[in-house]
Amino acid sequence: MxxxxxxxxxxxxxxxxxxxxxxxxxxxxxxxxxxxxxxxxxxxxxxxxxxxxxxxxxxxxxxxxxxxxxxxxxxxxxxxxxxxxxxxxxxxxxxxxxxxxxxxxxxxxxxxxxxxxxxxxxxxxxxxxxxxxxxVPTCRYPVRAARQDASLAVSCLWSRRVQMYDLTGPDATAGDLDTPRWVADLPFEPQEMLFLGDGKLLVADGFGGGLAVVSAADGELLRTKELTGHNLRGLTLLPDGRLGITHQELHTGMHTTSDDIRWGVFITNSVSLMPLDDLVSGNPRLGRRTRIMDLGDVLTPSGDPAAMVVSPEGELVIALSGVGRLAFGGADARRMSHARVGRGPSAIAADGNGLLYVANTRSDEISVVALAEQTEVARIPLGPAAPLTAVERGELLFHDASLSLRGWMSCASCHTQGHTNHRLSDTLGDGTYGAPKRVLSLLGVADTKPWAWDGQIRRLEDQVVKSVRTTLRGRRLEEREVSDLAAYLRTLELPEVGAPVESALLAEGREAFDRYACNRCHTAPVYTSPGVHNVGLTDELGHDRFNPPSLRGVRFRRALLHDGSAKSLEEVFEVHPGLGVEVSADDLPALIAFLRTL
Ligand code: HEC
Ligand code: HEC
Structure with a gap:
């Protein structure tokens, strides 16, 4: 064995x-x-x-x-x-x-x-x-559950909320799950959660860098914080009282050149250790007091950190889901040591006796790892499965950081869960460096031809080849890998949010959308069109013609326009009124209400 x-x-x-x-x-x-x-x-x-x-x-x-x-x-x-x-x-x-x-x-x-x-x-x-x-039915798209004593918190990704349930002790029954004690709406799509022990619940963004501290008693939003990193995972309390978070970071001003990637200045995979008090109290010195540990280096691949556990002695163990490894090290370690596990390690359970059980998502196995020896001691396949389809093979590639130069990132590092990390990136998308562009969501990408901000990509396969070559700086893909990746991209769908509640405001917004002829460029049902247009915006290099972004799912974008300069739909029209038409302030609320339903 x-x-x-x-x-x-x-x-x-x-x-x-x-x-x-x-x-x-x-x-x-x-x-x-x-x-x-x-x-x-x-x-x-x-x-x-x-x-x-x-x-x-x-x-x-x-x-x-x-x-x-x-x-x-x-x-x-x-x-x-x-x-x-x-x-x-x-x-x-x-x-x-x-x-x-x-x-x-x-x-x-x-x-x-x-x-x-x-x-x-x-x-x-x-x-x-x-x-x-x-x-028991719960919110739309529940994603994580965290329990502390009789409190059970559930995060709801696309419905952007967290709900808290009260369990009636050891005999908790289905009835306990009928009605949540409270529901808290959040300014981001929440995923990971951690009870902080003093009546507070920490909630992390599933895509970008948002953190929220919520009162466990009544759901009041006590504090929000935006980190510069993204893909926040592995929330853990250290024995010394600090909070650990695994994440990635795209560094401003850096490019997808081989050098920037290889030396880890373009994207890094890290764990941040931050004093909890400073986070909860909103201390502006939080950044300076946070220790950032790099999980890999120029020789050691570390793409896409996910779950983290900490031993009673303070040893951190982090699943590096993009490269099939675990990283080990104390909170003051200068360098992490690594051990191999299966493909896509994403969740870890630790028993009290020094064994870790790691779910290898993409190879359908459990790795059993001895903490003291930092070695995998057994691998348990979860059973036979049919041969993979093209889409399933494409999904593996999409999450595989070994496709990139030295394993620093996968497609999912930026297109998190097929969506976006809401960051800007200077990727040679338009053939030049110097004008970073917003990372596009790939949900619904099958229908939005042509692709890229400059609308120059007419085959999804071409974008796949280009992304691996000029963004990941990875190896040459085989023909089948390209079509597998494209097949996977074509399956990515927007969340189903159901038909909107009809109202007078919505009807007014729909009417305004037609009256302003927004449809000319954002044509239903996909709300985009094939050409490129100058709507009065110019990037750093003087490009002024862009492909109209599809407005489907626009409510799930936090930054808008090619450079992310509008932080809300309101700002798209306030900061940049020149989208080919002047929208009157009177029409704006209705128009935006309509856009939020797409
Ligand atoms: C470092 C971040 C980053 C990584 C990693 C990345 N992308 Fe992208 N992706 C972007 C950005 C930024 C754009 C927009 C670029 C532009 O159009 O100028 C984009 C655009 C795209 C588009 C066009 C979407 C549209 O609606 O027009 C596709 C498709 C895509 N990427 C697929 C991939 C695939 C497949 C991978 C992995 C092989 C990948 N990307 C890796 C940042 C990234
Ligand atoms: C002449 C074509 C054209 C018309 C007409 C037009 N748009 Fe656009 N729209 C664009 C282009 C091009 C962009 C991207 C501009 C950029 O990012 O620099 C854009 C961007 C947007 C965005 C930001 C989307 C994102 O993901 O960043 C929204 C929202 C939007 N348009 C809504 C509207 C509405 C509402 C109308 C009608 C009032 C309208 N547009 C009319 C071409 C058009």
Missing amino acids: RDMRTPLPGRRLAALALVAGAVWLGFGSAARAEAPRRPQAVVLAPGTPAGEALLVGNRAGTVSVVRTADLTLLGEAPAGANITDLALLPDGARVLAVDHGAHELLVLRPGNGDWTAPGPFPAAAAAPLLEVEAA
């Missing part, structure tokens, strides 16, 4: 040696062999019929079950549509699953399946290992 590099302390050693090599055989017909599982959440449940078990939430909608005593995969249970997070309920046996795909919260409890089957071969399950005790 190729993963047995260092002997594991203790009793599990013998069992481990058996697991990874053989686990496929007995998986049997009960396993779904269709879509890849794409594990993206892990939680240790100490109170199952097997004792401690690792539960794995999969994008395929299933939850896989691994008995940790002998690292045996017991099987998987269908649960929902797309499980993005799991939180242990107070009884230690049941878990709450966040079903992003069905917009539901699920309570899962151990079923009558065989939790004590002898390893290493899991038997084809006759009875389910887990049962859905309750499935």
Whole structure:
């Protein structure tokens, strides 16, 4: 078994040696062999019929079950549509699953399946290992759950809110999930959350650099902070009271030249350690008091940091999801050491005995890592899957930082979750350096031909080749890789937000959109058109003709126009009135109300 590099302390050693090599055989017909599982959440449940078990939430909608005593995969249970997070309920046996795909919260409890089957071969399950005790509708696009005692917080990505539920102690029931205690609207799409311990909840932006401190008692927004980094992940409290956040940063004024990328001055992958008090109190010196640790260097790839855990001794462990590694180091380390795991490590669960369980999202496995030795000691495949489709292969490439020079970034570093990190980047998009452009969202990109701000790209495949060559400075792609990536891009869709609530204001806005002939350039149904136009805006290099951005999903953009100079829809018309037409101040509220529904 190729993963047995260092002997594991203790009793599990013998069992481990058996697991990874053989686990496929007995998986049997009960396993779904269709879509890849794409594990993206892990939680240790100490109170199952097997004792401690690792539960794995999969994008395929299933939850896989691994008995940790002998690292045996017991099987998987269908649960929902797309499980993005799991939180242990107070009884230690049941878990709450966040079903992003069905917009539901699920309570899962151990079923009558065989939790004590002898390893290493899991038997084809006759009875389910887990049962859905309750499935309760929640906000649109729930993404993470965090529990502290009887408080359960759920972040809702595209609906831009966090909701708090009260659980009635160990016997928490579905009824507890019927109505949230409070709902807090946020100025960004929230994803990761962390209870700060003093009645506060920290919430981080899923795309850009927003942080919010919310009162856990009533949802009041106590503080917001905009960091210069983006892709904020891995919120962790250190034993010394500091807050750790993993993130990336695009450095202003730098270019996608091979030199800027190689030396790590274009984009960096880091963990920031910041004094919590300064963050919560809004101390303007926060920036200076924050320690930024680089996770890689010119020789050590570190693209796309994700989850982070910290040991009781203060050792940080960070999943580098773009390059299939874990980074290790103390909070004062000068340089992190790295260990290899599977593809796309994105979530980590730590047991109390020095073992880490890492969900390798893109290779459908769990890596078991010994913290002290900093080595992977076993790998548990989650079961057979059908051969990958072109779209699935393209998705792997999109998130693979080894496509870039020295592994500093993937497509997802800027086009986060297919959307955007809301930053500017000087990428040779227009053939020159010196006029950084807003990173475009790729949601709905199939329909917005031609592509790029200058509207010069007529085949999505050409943009793929160009992005890898001049943005990532990566290797030459094979023909099939190009078409796979393009096939994946064509599947990226805007979130479904439902039909707008009709109102007089909306009708007025729709009428104004027609009256001003906005349709001439922003033509329904995609609200763009193929040409380029001068609407009175010029970039740093004198380019003044741009392809009209599609207005579909415009509400999800934080910065607008090619240079991000408008910070809101209002500003598009106030700061830059010359979009080919003068919009009167009287029409603006209605027009904007209409744009927000697209
Ligand atoms: C460093 C940030 C960055 C990375 C990494 C990146 N892009 Fe982009 N992308 C941009 C920017 C900025 C633009 C707009 C450039 C322009 O038009 O001048 C863009 C534009 C695009 C567009 C055109 C979208 C439209 O609506 O016109 C596509 C498609 C695209 N990128 C795909 C990719 C792919 C595929 C990868 C990975 C191979 C990738 N990008 C990596 C920053 C990035
Ligand atoms: C002559 C073509 C044309 C007309 C007419 C036009 N636009 Fe645009 N629009 C553009 C172009 C080109 C841009 C990009 C300009 C830039 O970023 O420098 C743009 C940008 C925008 C943006 C910012 C989108 C983003 O993602 O940055 C909004 C919003 C917008 N237009 C709305 C409207 C509305 C509403 C009307 C009618 C009142 C209108 N436009 C009329 C061509 C046009």
